[in-house]
Amino acid sequence: MAITKIMNIGAGKKGKITNHLKHALDYIMNESKTESGVLVGGWNCVPKFAFEQMVGTKELYGKMGGRQGYHFVISCPPGEGTPEQLLELMREFAQEFLGEDYEAVYSVHADKEHCHGHLVFNSVNMNTGKKYEYKKGDWKHQIQPITNRLCEKYGLSIMPAEYSKDPVNMNRKQWEKEQSWSGFIEADVKYCRGVADDYAHFIYLLEELGYVLKQGAHLAVKANKMKRFRRLDTISEEFSKENLQEFFDKGRYQYESPRILTPDVRYLPKPKNSYQQKFYGKIYRMRVVEKCRFQYKSACFKEDLERMHMLQEEYLFLCRKDVKSVTDIAGIIGLAKYDLERLTEKQKSLYLERAEIKRKSTNNHDWDSIISTEPEYRKKLDDIKLEKKRLKKEIKIGDRCLKEILYVDLFVPEGVEIGNVYDVKVPKKPWYLKKEEKKVLNETVDGKDNVAESKDFSDCGNWSSNDCYELITDNKEQTFKAGSGAKVAVTEEADPVSEYSNKEVDFTSEIVEKAEETEEQEQVVTKEIYEVMTDKEKAEWIGIDSNDMLVSIKQFHEKLKSIGITYQYISDETEEYCRLEEAIKKNSEPSWYYRNQDKRR
Structure with missing residues (x-):
């Protein structure tokens, strides 16, 4: 630009x-x-x-x-x-x-x-x-x-930020902060593209990482700390909607490992007290976030993940100084500032002393003495400057320790082993996306002329909800009309039904009842299904009503308990409820699954 x-x-x-x-x-x-x-x-x-x-x-x-x-x-x-x-x-x-x-x-x-x-x-x-x-x-x-x-x-890029009169635009500092997301988003998009089964699964994985997606002519993403949506094709042309779809149409041909920003806690010294434990705990939790990036929505922790090297520096400072509390840090900072002032005065005195010697020099012998002592003088100055630099860094790290925000409420479940942080558990394609694919496939088959297939009536007890729903009797031939569009023809020579060849037989009611029973079973939500549902779908299943909080909270607690989900801390359960309630407020339009419930019934 x-x-x-x-x-x-x-x-x-x-x-x-x-x-x-x-x-x-x-x-x-x-x-x-x-x-x-x-x-x-x-x-x-x-x-x-x-x-x-x-x-x-x-x-x-x-x-x-x-x-x-x-x-x-x-x-x-x-x-x-x-x-x-x-x-x-x-x-x-x-x-x-x-x-x-x-x-x-x-x-x-x-x-x-x-x-x-x-x-x-x-x-x-x-x-x-x-x-x-x-x-x-x-x-x-x-x-x-x-x-x-x-x-x-002239076809050159432009700067789209602070020059605009539009109040939704950002100032330069905010704009530069938004641009810092480019590398983070690019790494996540490449990884999701590399592990996704298809385009729909790719979109689902990005949402699981914590991004909000806007799909139109272009694909744009936004994390919770971003001010505006960011088009993926502005980050890289290979992330345009057409190129991404072509990538999956031709088949995945490359695998991207996840980008890791956190240090390996195995090589850090163990904390010696509760204060050090808080810093060590945050480093550990951030590493768990990267290991379980889809479960914790790692995009929400972008700033903390990117500054883990600073947190590690703070933790090593605490261990090296054997810090036990905030009071110890304040004492270390105060002592460092005192030493810094003392060294500054010593440095000034060296400058003044050297200047006085040069001023009083009147002959060659005096200048020879000055030249011969110059290396020693320079070494003293360099030592002072080096020590001042160390003290300034110590003061800076100490101030950061006092201002550090520790995620004490980020719950890490028991039994979570970090192990190889590059070995990430990727969520499989959710059940409702598979049902959508199946529906599209069925509609595609319905639009084609299919050759009738013969089916033995002995398999009638094993038909699924997509099998034949309607029996049409026509003298010498009985035809079942399948939900998929295919027709099952049985001639009167077929042994299993030879007794019905000359009379009408209607299996419609029995098959429809069986289909409805199967559909009801598919609508039952289990713990595994709940974990892969979006926030909006969870809220709709629970029946959260933002206008009646007490009833909604009770319903939320009972429904989660019924599928075996419990929380160790009440704050985690409250946070989950608030997130689901927010999802209902943001978008009152029901999801695809619930929009089609009446149709499937």
């Missing part, structure tokens, strides 16, 4: 007042940077005489003092755009931004791996004599939008 930077050119304090303006113009027109002056242009002036023209305008209106001009830099990322494209972009920028009011020189520097354009313009308006006044918000609402429009015109 091309970003516009703004710098002002002040008045020279020594020599000529216009020196800085002269130096700025000479710099941007440097022939070694602009391919012998080819990549240079002028706006409302001739580049070769631009300085004289600008000074003449200042003298004409008596505006020689104060700011002499402004220097804009438009930078492109490496590999994006050509020098010729950027030179034309700079010309159009000068035309749109400056109009016919200011003299300017623009150029493109192509001496580095990334092209960047420069624009220097006079601070005095050549028509009115007024000075250009930069106001707060001009960059956001006027300057950067011009750059973005021109970048879009």
Whole structure:
């Protein structure tokens, strides 16, 4: 993306007042940077005489003092755009931004791996004599939008964040934080793509990791700490919806191992007290999150996972200093600050002492003495600087320990063995996705002309709910109409039913009853089925009503108990209920499974 930077050119304090303006113009027109002056242009002036023209305008209106001009830099990322494209972009920028009011020189520097354009313009308006006044918000609402429009015109990427007037957009710090998700999302998408059975399973796995998906012309994801949805094809073209579907249509051809960010707790010293145990426990829990990433929705812990190296540093600091409580840390910080002040005073005294010796030196013998003691003096300074650096780092780590937020409420079930953290248990395709596939398959078969198949009536007791529902009798032939669209034909020569060849026999009621009984059994939710259901489906099955909390909580507790799910801590059960209630509030539209309950009944 091309970003516009703004710098002002002040008045020279020594020599000529216009020196800085002269130096700025000479710099941007440097022939070694602009391919012998080819990549240079002028706006409302001739580049070769631009300085004289600008000074003449200042003298004409008596505006020689104060700011002499402004220097804009438009930078492109490496590999994006050509020098010729950027030179034309700079010309159009000068035309749109400056109009016919200011003299300017623009150029493109192509001496580095990334092209960047420069624009220097006079601070005095050549028509009115007024000075250009930069106001707060001009960059956001006027300057950067011009750059973005021109970048879009020339096929360059744009910066989509803080320049917009739309209040839902982010400031620069927030935007950079959103961009930091790119690597994290890319690793998760690659892993899910590598272990998924098909596209539907891939989407399901991303949701299990804690992402909210938006599917349309493009596939976009959003984690709970992200402010906006992020399109996957902006991270990598291979994650476009078409490429992902093609990946699964052709068959999986590669396997991605999960990205691991947490340290191996087996190589850390064991905690010696309860305070150290809290830090060790967080490291352990974060490692469990990566091992059981689908169960804990690891995308929700992105920031903690990425700063585990800092937590490990804090834990080793506690072990090394034998810290037992917060009071010990405060004492260590206080002592380190005292030592830092003492070393700073010692460093100042060395500087002053050395300066005094040099000042008093009057002959060669004195200077020989200074030169001979220089290595010893430098070693003392280096030792002091090294010790000050260590103390500053110690103070910084101590402050982080005091501010560390520990996830004491992240429950790790008993019997969870981390083992090989790369060996992740991947959820299988849920039952309702399989039913959806089966339904699509049946509809596909219904639309085709199928050759009638003969079926022995002796198998009638083993028919599934998708077998024949209706018996049609026609003198010499009995035909069953299958739910799948196939027809089962039995001639009157068939031994098992020869006695029924000349009379009507109706098995419809018996088969339909059996189908309804089978369907009822399929609707029963077990503990295994509950664990793979989405929050919305869980809430609908339980019957959570956000308007009647007491009844909903009671129902929630009884239904979970009926399928064998209990919680060790009441806080975990409360958190589960609140999450399900939130899912009902966010989307009142029932899921596919429950929308089709009436149809299946």
